[in-house]
Amino acid sequence: MLDDRAKLLMKALVERYIADGQPIGSRTLSKASGLDLSPATIRNVMSDLEDMGLIVSPHTSAGRIPTARGYRLFVDTMLTAQPGPLAPPKLVAEQPQKVIVNAANLLSSLSQFVGVVMAPRRTSVFRHIEFLRLSEKRFLVIIVSPEGDVQNRVIFTEVDYTSSQLVEAANYLNGHYAGLSIEQVRERLKNEVETLRGEIATLMQAAVNVGSEALAREQDEVVISGERNLLSVSDFSGDMGHLRRAFDLFEQKTQLMRLLDISSKAEGVRIYIGGESQVVPFEELSIVSAPYEVDGQVVGTLGVIGPTRMPYERMIQIVDITSKLVSNALSHQK
Structure with a gap:
């Protein structure tokens, strides 16, 4: 637990470091905090904060910078995001994919x-x-969605099937399960496998599995905009290793998908500090995210990825407003 004096100094240190990007010394911190404290007192408090793992001294510098744990404390207990004059342009209700691309571009340009x-x-x-x-x-296997989208997937089976068996399996699926989700079909097939002829049940299970994978791959899409912006961020431009790890994250997308999926289960804006967990494994990156809705139902997530040293208050505004714009644009489509 921090006393009020330590909290004020910690808040001032993080805010000053976010603004300047330079390690903060006791003299700078004294001015930034507005507290009438001696340099020795401030140094003692900074030493205590360092012992708690909230700040660290980089290299041989006399100044301190926040750690991932320090950023988390700042975000959770000291950040007061105030409604500002931020007024991003409207997202016109177009095709859903167009709205998504526009939203990614908007997040990038604003942040x-x-x-x-x-x-x-x-x-x-x-x-x-x-x-x-x-x-x-x-x-x-040819699967047609209610919207008319067609997915084609090849399956390999252990036994061969005749044309009449293929027709029988298709008729059963269409007659009993059309309109249900692939997941619901899979569960029902498990329960009804005893009533179906074994070879037909095996064929239908294979079709359902491949259909589920196809639809999952189609939907697991992340639109990313503004990766090149990181080239001009001093935290990255001076260290190619940091930059390479960031671009690997964008390239692979798997970790990003997992993070955004976690975010969609939370309400409102969430902040993930790099290095504090395996969710964001890179200490140099933080993510500010929020879910968006269609007709009151959460259907996806959006956010801003930037350096841990980012202006969080502004990022919260940008992400919050953009999520509302996307929700509004998608909900008005008929």
Whole structure:
């Protein structure tokens, strides 16, 4: 627990470091905090903060900078985001993909960092399914969504199937499960496998599995904008290792998808400090994110990725307003 004096000094140190990017010494901190304290007293408090793992002295510098734990304390207990004059342009209600791309560009241009948007999740519902024999034990599964989207996937089976068996399996799926999600079909097939002929049940299970994977891959889309902005951030431009790790994150997207998926389960704006957990494994990066909705239902997440030393109050405003704009634009589409 920090006393009021230590909290004020910690808050002043983080704010000054975010603004200047330079290690903060006791004299600078005395001015920034507005406290009438001797340099020796301030040094003692800074020593205590360092012992608590909240600040650290980089290299041989006499100044201090916040750690991931220090940023977390600042964000959780000291940050007071005030409504500001920020007024981003409107996102015109167009095709959903266009809205998502525009939102990523907007986040990037307003923040001058990286904008990320996870595309809306769609329920993996199918309207119609067909099987086409390509060769022995090799079949094409054709899945049509309620919107008319068509997914084609090849499956390989341990046994061969006749044309009549393929028609039988397709008719059963279309007759009993059309309109349900792939996940619901999978669960029902588990329970009804005893009532179906074994070979037909195996074929349908294979089709459902490949259909689920196809729809998941289609939906797991992250739109990223403004990666090049990090080239002009001093925290990255001076260290190619930091920059390379950041670009690896954007390239692979898997870690990013996991993070955005976690964010979608939380209400409001969330801040993830780099290095404090495996969620954001790079100490140099932080992410400010928020879920967005369509007709009151959370369908995706968006956010800003930038250096740990970022102006969090402004980023919160940018992300919060953009999530509302996206929700509004998508909800008005019919």
